[in-house]
Amino acid sequence: xxxxxxxxxxxxxxxxxxxxxxxxxxxxxxxxxxxxxxxxxxxxxxxxxxxxxxxxxxxxxxxxxxxxxxxxxxxxxxxxxxxxxxxxxxxxxxxxxxxxxxxxxxxxxxxxxxxxxxxxxxxxxxxxxxxxxxxxxxxxxxxxxxxxxxxxxxxxxxxxxxxxxxxxxxxxxxxxxxxxxxxxxxxxxxxxxxxxxxxxxxxxxxxxxxxxxxxxxxxxxxxxxxxxxxxxxxxxxxxxxxxxxxxxxxxxxxxxxxxxxxxxxxxx
Amino acid sequence: xxxxxxxxxxxxxxxxxxxxxxxxxxxxxxxxxxxxxxxxxxxxxxxxxxxxxxxxxxxxxxxxxxxxxxxxxxxxxxxxxxxxxxxxxxxxxxxxxxxxxxxxxxxxxxxxxxxxxxxxxxxxxxxxxxxxxxxxxxxxxxxxxxxxxxxxxxxxxxxxxxxxxxxxxxxxxxxxxxxxxxxxxxxxxxxxxxxxxxxxxxxxxxxxxxxxxxxxxxxxxxxxxxxxxxxxxxxxxxxxxxxxxxxxxxxxxxxxx
Numbered sequence: 021x022x023x024x025x026x027x028x029x030x031x032x033x034x035x036x037x038x039x040x041x042x043x044x045x046x047x048x049x050x051x052x053x054x055x056x057x058x059x060x061x062x063x064x065x066x067x068x069x070x071x072x073x074x075x076x077x078x079x080x081x082x083x084x085x086x087x088x089x090x091x092x093x094x095x096x097x098x099x100x101x102x103x104x105x106x107x108x109x110x111x112x113x114x115x116x117x118x119x120x121x122x123x124x125x126x127x128x129x130x131x132x133x134x135x136x137x138x139x140x141x142x143x144x145x146x147x148x149x150x151x152x153x154x155x156x157x158x159x160x161x162x163x164x165x166x167x168x169x170x171x172x173x174x175x176x177x178x179x180x181x182x183x184x185x186x187x188x189x190x191x192x193x194x195x196x197x198x199x200x201x202x203x204x205x206x207x208x209x210x211x212x213x214x215x216x217x218x219x220x221x222x223x224x225x226x227x228x229x230x231x232x233x234x235x236x237x238x239x240x241x242x243x244x245x246x247x248x249x250x251x252x253x254x255x256x257x258x259x260x261x262x263x264x265x266x267x268x269x270x271x272x273x274x275x276x277x278x279x280x281x282x283x284x285x286x287x288x
Numbered sequence: 289x290x291x292x293x294x295x296x297x298x299x300x301x302x303x304x305x306x307x308x309x310x311x312x313x314x315x316x317x318x319x320x321x322x323x324x325x326x327x328x329x330x331x332x333x334x335x336x337x338x339x340x341x342x343x344x345x346x347x348x349x350x351x352x353x354x355x356x357x358x359x360x361x362x363x364x365x366x367x368x369x370x371x372x373x374x375x376x377x378x379x380x381x382x383x384x385x386x387x388x389x390x391x392x393x394x395x396x397x398x399x400x401x402x403x404x405x406x407x408x409x410x411x412x413x414x415x416x417x418x419x420x421x422x423x424x425x426x427x428x429x430x431x432x433x434x435x436x437x438x439x440x441x442x443x444x445x446x447x448x449x450x451x452x453x454x455x456x457x458x459x460x461x462x463x464x465x466x467x468x469x470x471x472x473x474x475x476x477x478x479x480x481x482x483x484x485x486x487x488x489x490x491x492x493x494x495x496x497x498x499x500x501x502x503x504x505x506x507x508x509x510x511x512x513x514x515x516x517x518x519x520x521x522x523x524x525x526x527x528x529x530x531x532x533x534x535x536x537x538x539x540x541x542x543x544x545x
Contacts, residue, residue: 021289021530028322029520029529055459056487072521197458198426199482201509204304225482227508228317232306248486255484258517264320 035261036073039274043069043077043253044136044168045194045222045245048099049092051082057249062099065249072253074246076104077278078136080168084110085143097132106135106282108168113146116155123159127288135282136166136192142173148182161188163288166281168220170195176206183214190281192243194220196251201226211237220245221256221273230259230273239269243277289324291537292512294417294453294480294504297348297356298331298341309508311348315355321512324534325355325543327504329387329417333361338370342377349382357541359387359417364401365394371404378412384541385451389419391433398440406441409448415476415540420452422461430457435464442472449474449540451502454481455492462488469496476540479515479532480504489522489532498528502536 046069050060059067065079079100083092093109100107109129116122126137137160139148146152160167169179172195183191191214193207194200200207200223210217211233220243224230233242244260246253260274295314299305308317318326328348333341338361345358360374360383377383386409390397397418409416418438421430435456442450455477456465462485469475477492477500492501503519505512519532537543 021534022526024290024322025520025526025529025533029526032517032520053459055485056491057485058487197482199509202303208304222484223482225484225510225514226306227511228306228308228313229511232308250486251484252486252488252518254517254521255514258513258520259511261517262321262513 032258032261033073036257039260039270040075041073041244041257042275042278043074043246043248044192044220044243044278045247046077046079047082047247047249048079048096049082051250052086055250060249062103066103068248068253072257074253075275077106078108079105080108080110080138084138085140093129097129097134100133106133108136108138109134110138110140111156112144113153113156116159119155119159122155123288126159126163126165130163130165130285130287134165135285136168138168140170140173141178148174148178150185157182157186157189159288161186162286164188164190164284164286166190166192168192168194171200171203172198176203176210179217180210180214183210183217187216190216190218192218192220194223194245196223196247200224201229208236211241217241218243218277221259222247222251225255225259230263231265234265234269239265239272240277242273243281244274289534289538289543290322291503291534291543292318292323292326292505292507293451293502293537294478295326295328295507296331297328297508298344300331305508311351311356314507315352317512318355321516323512325357327357327359327384327417327537327541329359329361333363333387334389334392336363336366338363338366338373342373346380346382354382357382357384359383359385361387361389362405363393364399367401367404371408374405375408384543385414386416387418388416390437391419391421391429394429394432396432397437402441406445406448410445415449415451417451417453420454420461420465421457422459424458435461435468439468439472442468442475446474449476451476451478451540453478453504454483454506455479457481457483459485462492466492466495469500476500476502476536478502478504479519480506480510482510484514484518489518490524493524493528498524498531499536501532502540503533
């Protein structure tokens, strides 16, 4: 039994290394409840990337949830500078009053390496409707900055409206701790309806969920992410390494889809 | 032998399950991942249709050539009927455990209506597998299954092994489940469900020992790959991984090596 386990573990690590994962969902800063994790700065994150064979990706800061969005954005922009990692900046509607101010802020963040944005409409008490977030969303559309949103932060109908109103915005839905699998009856039709909608992997843990999405909508609709250091990255990693998919599809999910989105960001 | 100690078959009205959530689909994925056996707890039994659960479980056992073992599900809301069916069903092959789900049946685990099933488990020498979780701000029924509630019967039936499914579910539940397992040698924890916390497996091994942990996936809700990779890559020894991935299940469910 032990020989068999060693063989399985070695094969898994080898498959992991070969795919050169890019992770869209890495965090620094202290989470509200660290649970069993330790080490929340950029150095600890980089050590973990090496440990799990992840080549790079997008980094967010936990303080955007609770404290000061612009302060936390500054932290993550500064911490990722020169590391090969890219920052995710969090946005709120008032940052775009007037719209030119928000666009200047976003332009500066992109110049410093930001390659995605987040919004937290429920936690930050706003709506994604145009009357409230129109300037913010238009800036994202103009810059093609991918927008990452937790499924617990907006209704699926709001996400539909967002995707349909701003088809140039690449929208990536993820989020914990509530299982996203409860909402298959909503996100499946939306994937069919909104070509700019993508799902991230760390909470797409439903049985055969990765293969089922690829079979129905193609591998380009999935973006790899781990929610490290809150989640064990192996949760998402093995979903790709051991997917019953072609090598090309695995490569798209593991890195190419995110790389393409990051490369598509334009200066404002 | 690698054993997935916590799986389900059958529909759930509130969920859209993939086409592969079938006996054939489960066996194909088990083959792909190197899983030899699984213990399944049919959804029909969690939802009051325990006769259907038994019939479907027996059919799955037979059509899988014995690879899909099953737990007989006790519903304390229909105690007499449920108990009689379980008692009869142990005569058929494939039943290796009894399942309770206090969060689904909305009765706290120390309720007297569970006493007959603990008595039967003691008489038959089979383990009980239970759902366990932490208090949840979006699922209030989880309050029926927080680990401390299981102490009542764990302490009174030291000869009955109890597997706390999901190892308590969320952080506070993990703490409470580990505390119970430290105090009661007949308490086990399985790693099934969306319990993916960074460092959880290493912490549990440190708290209760690998001898008390079981690999479970919670298929056909969760995909087994979300849990196997974490065990294979955990910072614990290979011997500990062997215990978690199968040796403990073989001992607990009396499976051939």
